[in-house]
Amino acid sequence: ITGKNSILRYNYEDLLITKLGYQFVLSNARTNAVVPLQYSFRFNIETSGNMLYAASKLLESSKNQEGQYEFLDIAFAQYLKNDMSYTLNWRINQSNNLLFHVESGIALPYLNSNSVPFEKRYFAGGANSVRGWSVRELGPGAYVRNDNKIDYIKQSGDIKLGASIEYRSHLFWKFNAALFVDAGNIWTIKEYEDQPGGQFLFDEFYKQIAFSYGLGLRFDFDFFILRCDLGAQLYDPTKKGREQWRNLEWDNMAFHLAIGYPF
Numbered sequence: 228i229t230g231k232n233s234i235l236r237y238n239y240e241d242l243l244i245t246k247l248g249y250q251f252v253l254s255n256a257r258t259n260a261v262v263p264l265q266y267s268f269r270f271n272i273e274t275s276g277n278m279l280y281a282a283s284k285l286l287e288s289s290k291n292q293e294g295q296y297e298f299l300d301i302a303f304a305q306y307l308k309n310d311m312s313y314t315l316n317w318r319i320n321q322s323n324n325l326l327f328h329v330e331s332g333i334a335l336p337y338l339n340s341n342s343v344p345f346e347k348r349y350f351a352g353g354a355n356s357v358r359g360w361s362v363r364e365l366g367p368g369a370y371v372r373n374d375n376k377i378d379y380i381k382q383s384g385d386i387k388l389g390a391s392i393e394y395r396s397h398l399f400w401k402f403n404a405a406l407f408v409d410a411g412n413i414w415t416i417k418e419y420e421d422q423p424g425g426q427f428l429f430d431e432f433y434k435q436i437a438f439s440y441g442l443g444l445r446f447d448f449d450f451f452i453l454r455c456d457l458g459a460q461l462y463d464p465t466k467k468g469r470e471q472w473r474n475l476e477w478d479n480m481a482f483h484l485a486i487g488y489p490f
Contacts, residue, residue, distance in 0.1 A: 242344055243303040248273030256316075265316040276305030280339050295339050305339040308332070308347060314490050322397040328490040332387040335416065345380060349387040349413045351437070354483035355490070356389060357409045358458030359439025359473075361481045366413040367425030368435045371465045384413030386427050388436065391490065395445075405443040407456070412437050412464065438462040441480075445488075456483040 254267040280303075283296035295302040312330035319325060334343040353362030367384035389411030396404050412435050414427035441458035459480045460473040473479045 241301045243279075243298055243301045244275050244344060244347070245279060245303065246273050246275050247277075263318050265318070267312075267314045267316075269310070269312045271310045272308070274307045276303045276339055279303050280305055303339060304336075304344045304347075306334055306336045306343050306347065308334040308343070312490070324395045326391075326393045326395065326490070328389075328391045328393070330387070330389045330411075330490075334385045336385075343385055345383065348383040348385060350383050351387065351389075351411060351413045352481070354454070354456060354485035357411050357437050357439050358407065358441055358456050358483055358489075359409070359460035359479070359481055360437070360458070361483075364481075365437055367422055368412065368414045368427070368432070369424035369464050370422050371424070381422055384425060385416040386414040388412065388432075393489075401447050403445040403447055405445060405456070406441075407443065407458075408438070408440045408461075409458070410436055410438050435464040436462075437464055452487055454483075454485045454487065454489075456485070456489075457481075458483065 249272055251270040252267070254265075255262060256265045256267060279298050280296060283298075288296055291297055291302060293302065297303070310330070310332040312328070315327045317325045317327075332349055334347055334349070336343045350363045351357055351365035351367075352360030356362075357365055363382045366382060370381070372381065389409070391407060391409045393405055393407040398404050412432075414432060414435070415422055415425045416427065418426040438461040439458045440461055441456060443454060443456035445455070446453040457480060459475055463471055463473055463479075466473075
């Protein structure tokens with residue numbers, strides 16, 4: 228199943244997700260307070276399907292053709308997912324900030340699931356990721372899409388790593404500017420036939436971290452921020468040899484329009 232067929236299959240398959248999660252946030256940022264170094268740490272963990280699996284096991288329920296237990300004739304997902312991020316904001320002065328951001332995530336399917344549900348998987352590229360690529364155009368790993376069709380399922384993964392450095396400066400009135408460098412990618416836990424080169428391997432993953440850079444213009448209307456970012460690819464892990472280092476060309480750039488800051 229390739230191309231549009233995979234999207235159609237996903238849209239017409241039922242899957243039950245019973246999520247239980249916990250989030251922890253630690254930050255020294257305060258309203259109307261000027262702190263030279265502001266930090267924010269976020270930890271999130273969620274799981275799904277454990278109680279339904281235990282009940283199905285206890286009641287000795289039958290499984291479907293895919294080997295999954297069902298609830299009300301719908302297969303349920305079972306996975307464990309963890310996300311963490313840390314942001315440090317150095318206020319150089321009233322008009323200039325330098326920010327550092329790192330993030331990681333992992334989602335593990337088990338027992339009643341062979342893969343993480345599509346909407347719970349990670350993707351790379353876009354306004355809040357490695358901004359040299361459009362949304363869901365990067366990864367997993369060194370995977371290269373071998374056709375011109377959009378395939379969101381293939382360009383998703385179970386592991387993500389990301390980091391950014393962004394310099395923000397106030398220009399005048401409601402206008403702010405930014406310079407940024409992004410790095411990151413996504414990977415799969417297993418080696419899937421439809422995603423060659425996408426598996427996370429300790430001796431390979433660091434070679435598959437993509438880099439991009441760019442500039443942005445932000446409109447601060449107090450109650451919301453309109454953000455325009457133009458990112459350019461610097462290092463592309465899907466290429467070979469010298470082609471991995473990308474030239475500054477329109478084909479290697481991506482424009483993003485978003486609401487709010489990326490982190």
